Amino acid sequence: MAGFSDSLLRLRASFSAGKTRPLEFRCSQLNALLCLLRENEEGLLDALYADLRKSRFEALVTELRFVKNEAWTALNNLERWSRPEGVERSFVTKLDHCFIRREPLGVVLIIGTWSHPVRFLLTPLVGAMAAGNAAVLKPSEVSGRTSETLASLIPRYLDKECFAVFTGGPSETRRLLQYKFDYIFYTGGSPVGKLVMKAAAEHLTPVTLELGGKNPCYVSPDADPESTARRLVWGRFLNAGQSCLGPDLVLCTPEVRDRLLPALKRSLREFYGPRPRDSPDYGRIVDRHRFRRLRDLLGSGRVVLGGEWDEEERYIAPTVLVDVKESDPVMKEEIFGPILPILSISSMGEAIEVISRGQKPLAVYVFSSCAKVIREVLDHTSSGGFCSNDNLMQSSLNTLPFGGVGSSGFGTYHGRFSFETFSHRRACLLRSPGLESLNVARYPPYNQQKLNWILWVTDVRRRDCSCSVL
Template sequence: MNIELKKIENIQNSSKLSVSERINYLNELKKEIIQNEDNIFSALHKDLNKPKFEVYTSEIGFLINEIKLFIKHLNEWSKPKKVKSSIINFPSNDFIYSEPYGKVLIISPWNYPFQLAILPVLSAFSCGNTVVLKPSEHTPETSKLVNKIISKIFPSNLVCVVEGDYKVASKLLKSKWDYIFFTGSVRVGKIVAAEAAKQLTPHTLELGGKSPCIIDKKINLKTVCKRIVWGKFMNAGQTCVAPDYLLAHKSIKSDLVKELSSRIELTYGKSLSANTNTTKIVNEENFNRLINLINSNKILFGGEYNSNKSKIYPTLIDEPNISGEIMQNEIFGPILPIFSFENISEIDKIILSNPDPLALYVFSNDKDFSENIIRRYRFGGGVVNDTIIHLTNPNLPFGGIGNSGYGSYHGKSSFDLFTHKKSIVKRKMWLENNLRYAPYKNKLNLVKKILKYLS
């Protein structure tokens, strides 16, 4: 057996740790992350050339806030919740117990390789589960650092990291787990779901999709473009909730393109050589895929790339064919197609040509228009008049629907995700209602009256 895979033999079925003991581990994890800030910067620079600002805001700071939230609320969340009892069971006290599933497998992606690895690990562990993490092989420096931090903080029989490629992940999926949490592509998500189904293992899929961004007429385009450029091109567009394409009202499309171009130049310079502090494309396969998309479509702006550095300048594409490759799968790179529309049916034609997206964004000063868009389409979550910020609020569950995944986490939703809700009724012994017991003679009419009264 692979040396890495042998690690899972020592994993316990559950941690058996008290809440206070789990909180102590979370405090140690928080300290270790803070102490390793420079190492995290370095690892992500080597793997993806990520700017320090983006590393801190989207990886380190995000994690620290989630850890603090668990430390503050875990004791409260873990207590049995008393709920209103049914009069049918009088006298009784009714509760919901949150209990860990047991052994959890987490497979994390490469695009935010530190945060998206450790966040589900700390969430699952906090709930009393034991955890095996398989980080992405495409960001090796970050995976090594994640392994080092987790190995230092957690006993190997409670949490361990198994490094390796897709073959290792495939073998892990063949093992028996009590829960599986996967973040990645739709294609691999289907494989994970199929393997989980063989053993009826509950699981969560955090996937992606073609997330639209709709821009209505009569709106401040300067602010719109600032927010779109930030949300789309951060991390070189390698963000699961990044706007995948724009739908702009025909009357403002030309001005929108000019403003977007101006904002891109202000943010990233007028060429790749003008700004060295930009994220690179993760590997050659993805780089070549993206270049093919650029070369197969009409470029409105940008189009520059550097094969030696695996970098692509933010690129705007004009009205691609909706049956073309660029509109068939999530782009996951710094390429932004722009369509125009005049009415809602034209929006429908494009959005409904793909499965339910992970996110949707709409910019409009017309509340009725925005509300219609929000209610008209199925998507995981979204924002009115901004992009991607919904995932920063721990009070909002984050997750997809249908083809973009299922299951939601962040904040309290993470605790709910990694715990089974056990319903418990505690009856009293001092009163007995014989109505439910046989023989049933002359009881039916009374039961009907009681149930009618209670409804």
């Protein structure tokens, strides 16, 4: 971390000089990022395989392609996003020019996570770039190979006067957080998220926290077991379950469970073969510390599918648990691994009660062919996002905001939401120096006539609408 002070001063000087503000510069850096991804695709794929044994398909679709699409979206819309936004004017401002101007925040810090080490570091960077900020990037040391690869590539492609990368572990992150930034964007777990927020408070720095939680999935009796199983298996065991959006818990009646289990078994065999450890499409746990935590969670409930493990290889088979209780360890924390517990409930109402008793998750899922069931779960639960008859897919559409609520985080990004996150919406009113006679009523000495006039011209009148006043 030696030399960080000098780097931060250099970035702040570049921002203060206005280097990052022109749209031409922003576009050039976004294009440079796209060039980095294009020219170093194989190196990044190798790094992701080394860290997580992530398949080429998964790495391209959920990491590189995701960032590319974000960058192209920003390039396609940046001029429009950056235009001043006119606002409705009151009677007393009819002659003024009133608008919202979006301005960059300054020097921002982006702290990535290891589960999707390219996507969760570079996607926020796209928003920071598009909004005209300078940025410091801190990739996760847990995915060390990908971290080192990005740290070596980014200075070669992006302007070193405006963008910097720092590697290291928790101690380096703590030292980094001692400095003042104009915004901090953190993706990771809640314990570190609390430390980030505490450090930010020392400088009154605004933050976005992208955390996680136990994403519940209610499977209704009318759901098709085959399609439900295929989508659940894909969403839970993608990246060996190391995804903040994966379904973390299935809620269903015992009858639904008994229909679902054979379908889950068929889907697992279809996707990963009779021996998932030999499948080129099934990943590994990122390190031994996290492997051991997951292995201990296998003691909850009863294993009905999978359960095999190999510490040397950091392999845990795709596993389904039944007979779990809310008091079991697997129900007390986000799993973040290839384990899918099924909790038996008696009805949709009980499922909603279970969901509501827990912390607000990053996503709620429901599988049903009945629109009323879907609406009931949507209306009576709270989460960062919601998806029916699938999972994860809500995050693939960058016209939807991605983010948590409550303990699963706050703040959103993706597409224009990233641009807005890293922008200050500056309220602007441009008024003529003339027409002073119109201002006399607001100046002392005050009298009833002036008061009546001010109240009349500033009154907001209610329009006809369907809302009733209580």
